[in-house]
Amino acid sequence: ETSDSSSITGLLILAVVLILLSMIFSASESAFLSINKLRLRLLRNKKDKRAIRAGKLLDKKEKLLNTILVGNNIVNILAASLGTMLFVELLNDESLGATVSTAVITVVVLIFGEITPKSIAKDNPESFAMFSSPLISSLVVLFTPLNFIFSLWKKLVSKVFKNKADSKRIDLQAP
Secondary structure (H helix, E strand, C coil): CHHHHHHHHHHHHHHHHHHHHHHHHHHHHHHHHHCCHHHHHHHHHCCCHHHHHHHHHHHCHHHHHHHHHHHHHHHHHHHHHHHHHHHHHHHCCHHHHHHHHHHHHHHHHHHHHHHHHHHHHHHCHHHHHHHHHHHHHHHHHHCHHHHHHHHHHHHHHHHHHHHHHHHHHHHHHCC
C-alpha cells in the first residue's frame, strides 16, 4: 500500500510541476504579445540584462511563439496523461478514472494553466517577459529542430493556401 501512496504522491507532484510550467508558458505568451516595445527598448538601452534577453526573444517572434506553443502543448498533454493515470489509480476504475480526469484536468488547465496566468501577465508584461526569458531562451535552443520543421510546414501551408487564393482570384476575374 505504501507503493500505491508513493506513486500517487509522485504523480501529484509531477502534475503540479506540469501545471506550473503551463502557467509559465501561457503567461509568457501573453506577456510577449502585450509587451510595450518602447519601454523594453528603454530598458535594453540601460543595459538591463533581463530586458536584453527578452528583447532578443522578441526579435525572433516566430521562434518565440512556436517554442511557447510547443512547450505549452507538451506540458498540457503530459498533465492530461498523468491526470488519467492518477484518477485511474485513485478510483480503481479505468473508465471512471479517465472521465473524471478529463473533467478535472480540463478545468485545472483552463483556470490555472491558461486564464489566470494570461491575465496576470497581461497586466505586467515587461516584468513577466523578463522573468521567463531565461527558461524560454533555453527552450528556443532545445526546440530548434522542431522550430525548423514548423517553419517548413508554415511555408508549405502558406504556398498551398496562396495558390488556392490566387486560383480563386483568377476564377473571379473570368467573364
